[in-house]
Amino acid sequence: MIPSKLDELLEDFSFITDRNERIAWLIDAADRFDEVRVPPEVAAPPYDEAHRVPACESDAFVWALPADSKDTLNFRFDVLNPQGLSAMALAVILNDCCSGAPLQQVAAIPQDIVLAIFGREVSMGKGQGLMGLVTMVTHAAHEQLGSQSAEA
C-alpha cells in the first residue's frame, strides 16, 4: 500500500489525457518548490554528497527529517539547476504525499510512479533522475524502519 494522498493523485493523473493539462498541473506544483526547499538551518550549499539524487542531471538533493511521530518522516529537497522544473514538481508531490505518511507506505512506492505522473514520453535521462528522487525518499523510509526494528 502506498500513501493515500499519492494513490489519489495517481488516480487523478490517470484521467488526464490532455498533455497540456498535465504540464500545467506540474508547473503549478513546481511553482510551490520554495515550500519544500531544505531550510538553511538543516543544510546549506555545498551539500553533503550523501544527499545527492543519483543520476539526476538537475542536481537534486533530498533530506529526511524527523517528524512529530517516530513512524513518519518529513522530506525536504533542493534542486540546484534552475531549469530542473520536473525535479521541482516531483519534489513538491513527494512532500505532499510522503511527509507525515506511514513509513511502510512510503517505502512501498514504486519507481514507475514517475511514468504515471510525467507520462510515458519522458526521456530516459530525465526519467532516471526522477526515479532517483523517488528512490532516495523510499530508501530513507526503509532505513528508518530498519533502525526502528533494530531498537526494538
Next chain:
Amino acid sequence: MSQNIEDRGYVHPGKLVSTEWVAEHLDDPEVRIVESNEDPLLYPSSHLPGAVQIDWTVDLNDQLRRDYLDQSGFEDLMSRNGITRDMTVVFYGDRSNWWACYALWVFQLFGHDNARVMDGGRKKWELEGRELVREVPVYAQSDYRAPTRDDQSQRAFREDVLVHVEAGKRMVDVRSPEEFSGELLHMPGSPQEGALRGGHIPGANSVPWSRATNPEDGTFLSAAGLRAIYEEEQGLSPEDDVITYCRIGERSSHTWFALKYLLGYDQVRNYDGSWTEWGNLVNVPIER
C-alpha cells in the same frame, strides 16, 4: 567567460549566434526563435519573448512509425509557426542545446539551411538574467513549401552503419561511459528506450556529447578545444566519413553539429536508430 564566437576558430561560425545577437533580434520579423527542450515543463513555464516551441516528442516525430515527420508534416509545422523558407530560425533549449541541435538536424533533412543555434542555450540566457515570459506568441500562418526529406546526406540507417563498420570507418558514440561499456541498458519501466544487448558498435570512439561544451554556461568549446578532443585525442580528421550515434539520436545531433559546422567535417551523419535499434538487432556485431 566564453570567447566571442567569431574568435573561436570555427569553420562555420555563422551557425552559432550569441545571446546578445538574439536579444537584438527578438522583434526581427525575419528571425524566428525556437525553443526545444528535454523538459516539457520549461517552455510553458517561461521562454524568450516571441519564441515558439518545437517539441521533440509531438512535433518532430511521426506518432505511429518510428520516423520523423514527413514533407507535409514539416510544412504544417513550419506554417503553423509562421516560419517561411527564407526566415532565419534560431534554436535554443535546455541541456546545453542538445535538443536544439536535434531539432536543427531534423530541419536539415528538409533543407532549411538558414538555421542556427543560440550558443549556451537557455542556461546562458538565464545566467545573464535576460527576459523570460510566459505568453505564447501567435504568428500569422505561413505557406511553407518544403522539399522531400533528404535521408541520405545527414542521416544514417542501420544498413549504412553495417557497411561503415565493415569498411572500418569512424564512428563516435556520444553516450555515457556506462552505456558504452554495456553496464547500463535502459531505465527501469521505460522499455521504449531500452535494448536487449549492451555495449557499443565495433570500432566506435567513446566521446560523451557534453565534452563539447563548457559546463559553466553551456557554450561550445572553441575550435581548438574541440580539435583537442576529437582529433588529437580520438584521432578523427575533417576528411573522415563519420557517423555519430547515442540511444535515440538526440545527443548525437549535438556532436553532429559540432563536427559538421564548428570543425567543418563534410561527411558526418547521425544514426538516429542508435542504440535502441542496434542493441535490439539480431546478429549484428557488438563490442564491450
